[in-house]
Amino acid sequence: MRTVEEQGRVVPLDSLAGRRGLPLPQDALLVLIQPRPLTPDENVALDTWVRAGGHVLLFADPMLTVHSAFALGDPRRPQDVAMLSPILDHWGLSLEFDDTQRNEERYQQVRGTSIPVNLRGQLRVSPAGACRTEATKLLADCRIGKGRAVVIADAALFDGEDAGRVGAFRALISLAAS
Known part of the structure; x- marks a missing residue:
């Protein structure tokens, strides 16, 4: 949270x-990290806000490995599985998971920054999508109307606060805000 606060209010x-x-x-x-499933009204509000020029950095992990101090059912607990298909589909993306990968943290290069990943997803772009993928489909960069959505298919970045993770998060914030 300190890293986010360093970037602004x-x-x-x-x-x-x-x-x-969307009240922003x-x-x-807007930074969304493994959010709960969005309601239909929230999907519409988010899409409208982005199309009007908003920027969103979205972490959607198909198999979250980050430990949570919050019990199952606690609204503060991140979702174990990303359930954001409606908004991703609307933006021309789908989140896929390869269940044959090993459960171990490794690093993926994204625009010169090492991002920790574990049981990561892959983002596929539909033919009509306004997105492009990078880093073996870990990241999708989407121009949506006047706005931008940067989607990351993993959230292992938040499993600790070492300097490398903080630096990687700052780099992704800068990317999404530009």
Whole structure:
């Protein structure tokens, strides 16, 4: 959380769909880390906000390996499996998982930065999608309307706070905010 706060003001959100849509200014960077499934209203609000110029950095892990201090059912606990197909599909992406991979942390290079991954996913772009993938489909960079979505198919980055992880998170924040 300190790394996020160093980048600017943090506004925690319980919902992405207020009475007037996503309650963030257009120049904000929305960071979503393994969120719960979004409601239909939240999917619409998020898509509308991004298309109008918003930027989102989304970590969607198909098989979360990060330990949580929160019990099952606690709303603060991250989802064990990303369930974001409606918004990803709308943006021309699908999240896939290879269940033959080994359960061990390794590093993936993303634009010159080492990102830790464990049981990572792959992002596939549909023919009509406005995204391009990088780093063996770990990252998708999508231009959506006037906005941008950077999607990472793993969240092992948040399994610790060592300097390498903090630096990698900063690099991804800079990428998504640009």
